[in-house]
Amino acid sequence: MREVIILIKNAVGRELPEMIGTYQVRPFAGIDSDCSSDQPVMSNRRLSTVKPGEEKLQPGLKAAVEASGLKDGMTISFHHSFREGDQVIGRVLSVIKELGIKGLKFAPSAVVNIKNPSIVDYVKDGTIASIEASGIRGELGDAVLGGVMDEPVILRPHGARPRAIEAGELSIDVAFIGASAADDYGNATGLVGPNACGALGYSFIDAMTAGKVIVITDHLVEYPCIPISISQEYVDYVVVVDSIGDTAKIGAGAARVTKNPRDLLIAKRAVEVMAASRRFTDGFVFQTGAGAISIACTKYLEEKMEERGVKASMALGGIPAAIVEMHEKGLVRTVACSQSFDAVAAKAIVDYPGIIEIDNSLYANPARKGCMLNRETFGILAALEVDIDFNVNILTGSNGEMMGGLGGGPDVAAGAQISIVVLPIVRGRIPSVVKKVFTCCTPGDTVAVVITEAGIALNPNHKNYQELKEDLEKTSLKLVTIEELRQTAEGLTGTPKPIECTDKITCIVEYRDGTVLDVIREIKKQD
């Protein structure tokens, strides 16, 4: 018997099947697509009567999981605000395994690495049958690309996750929310307590829409817990554990500081591009984000703003200490934190009325009535690869290893007036500017400019190309074409050998609107 698979080419030229198992592919149709719908927003939350006197505090995780009614095949969720320091996911999965619950859909905001056992172990033993997240970096990612899972992993950018939930594409049965302080009735926060992790921006949609919500804390406080990030009205059960996470490791993974001179040069260039724009005026809005170069941008931006006497009205997204400092200096009037990248940023939300915790939907959801990214002037995006169509790859490395998560990148690029991709043209012996990215994570048409140590390339297909070109031509900044950058890169490294894959699709990369931007096929084992 011959199987005929019809492939459709989407708007970034990727060939996709119509169906991937039971998943119906809606091919990416371009950046002007619309997420609107006539159907009311969906929720898995039910009307629920909790009567006066009824208690939510459970004697332990096992009791809470049992009380939640979690069953085989259901969907569970977590936030990743502790990043590599998370201790909630491991605790919960081990209890679930102990209870013999199998075949779950694991749908955290992003997968963080846990050890002994790892997420891969829970996949192998059947506890986890499918995964939906913004990223699956590390051991799990590599195992997925190696074909460990039967069902493809669905990867969505941060803003798309709440959209998918309200569109009914992802329906959470039980949400587990780690909180650094909580009371016995479920009011919870990440802003205070000995292990404060900062903004719980990812958890708001889970709390508001999950069937059951379990708050897990290592710091139980007198009722009511203040501030209230996640409110009691959405919480079914509260569990106290020894420790929910190691705040020292929040900076690990995506959010780290660089001293690499090349990276610093790129960061400096990025700020020079921002400062050259006519939009660099009082009241601008920016996001420098996570990633080594991005975080370095913040420091240079501060200097440039002081030098030019320009003040921003808002910084947003994941927030590091450097942005808090800019707020303290009066350079940034408001700071909207969907996550906090360090302890200083976490604490600042409590200390300053102008620094606020925001729901990840408010930050990035393309299907609410305008997210904050829509008002962003400048957005910095990290990248592993960019291609001559300005498509960005933030997921897969040169050997087909899983290197990162989608994060908010596709959202930032779509929202910002000037979206700036920063990356070195080569990393080791690997070119970063290529003919065609291995995985398209952000469509090139939403990228205004690519900044490297070897020059700055403007995207002629970006909506603000003409304006930015005029502005940059008034400066001494070196403008090159993206093709020139590719040639420079490949001149240094040679043309890389293509990564060889099987036909098996291991990951589906969804765009903000739920269409499929790309897929990642199983990487062929090297002999």
Place this chain on the structure above:
Amino acid sequence: MREVIILIKNAVGRELPEMIGTYQVRPFAGIDSDCSSDQPVMSNRRLSTVKPGEEKLQPGLKAAVEASGLKDGMTISFHHSFREGDQVIGRVLSVIKELGIKGLKFAPSAVVNIKNPSIVDYVKDGTIASIEASGIRGELGDAVLGGVMDEPVILRPHGARPRAIEAGELSIDVAFIGASAADDYGNATGLVGPNACGALGYSFIDAMTAGKVIVITDHLVEYPCIPISISQEYVDYVVVVDSIGDTAKIGAGAARVTKNPRDLLIAKRAVEVMAASRRFTDGFVFQTGAGAISIACTKYLEEKMEERGVKASMALGGIPAAIVEMHEKGLVRTVACSQSFDAVAAKAIVDYPGIIEIDNSLYANPARKGCMLNRETFGILAALEVDIDFNVNILTGSNGEMMGGLGGGPDVAAGAQISIVVLPIVRGRIPSVVKKVFTCCTPGDTVAVVITEAGIALNPNHKNYQELKEDLEKTSLKLVTIEELRQTAEGLTGTPKPIECTDKITCIVEYRDGTVLDVIREIKKQD
């Protein structure tokens, strides 16, 4: 032809038809009923794509109403945070009338009185065809009881409104939200600006669930407006008007201060009852609420707490300046404001991290996973009448005039461990303690104690009767039966002549769970 109407007696003994027009009556079945449902919560909000660069600011109210797509027969909503000072409702209705839109369902959190034209005029001219609110005091109320409307008005307590919305019983097409500060993208608040009205607790559910949301402000600020009470992600349009309300009139209506010695005596007694309870210990939670006596209680409570060295963990609900003062003195650790009763209380939310604005659902919704009222130790309730079954009437006066709104009274009584009704036994020549209240607004079984100047009556059917009895018997407070109070009252006034009504039902009084507690029939015109 003879029409046979079958009447059913509900759990407070009220006789109700099975249908009232198209309204299907679910008779009140007792205070242990459950609002839970297996159906997911409902919303009238749709997924919506607002793209970067798209604007929300409309040139005027007319343009905003047109943009919203408001049509004949749709449902519109407002908050009543400005109380008698509101200038939004009048502006909006006059524009709607000008546009010739008819037959609307008017569903504000409560009806406030506007003049020239009044709400009654909009009913008479067909702009408004039906009304759902927590109260319709004043001219409209009297007109409704006089039979001006074809459809009965549905009255719900504060906590029941968001429940009804999420249950799909009330679906708002266009919400109009007056905000004392807002930016051009819809972030809005009542906490700052020249006409700050305080907490917008009633508007959260409207913003989150209405089909279209229009923010109306008289103080447009630079993006982003901080603090954000109502977030841009829920707002479709923004309109700037000259003035949204007169903050000096917020205290008018329900929230006023008394110097009446009898009222002060009752307030003092109420605090003595609280202080006699074993629950008057550190960490208790209380609500003194609106109404002359209730507000007087606050001052006495402060003195008693200082005298006894007892501190509260929370005060909640509608908040006056006196509670803010208790927070400043360290007597009340947190204050959760669903509304603000004066300018001091409004400003305090910005000034103190321990004083927070809360969604009215968090305050009182019986169908979320536990509202804050569930944690209330002592709740003070105002009343027009109470009967020998402890049923409370807060709506209708002795001549069948509409005197008040349900407010949060039924919610407070159900939530609080010790619910305290305060009222004088007579008002003028009218007894307040009667055999049977004209309108049952709060079921007697949720009332722990009735406090009058003529004695204190404990409700033997209340869940905490035995405990409170033991505690009060240790004091010199005078305990009487409710029947004794009635006799004393009627001994002073004589037995009042029953109010005569026709068969036409003008108002349906829903309980928190959506069952019908009572109806108000058309008052017979006096000759």
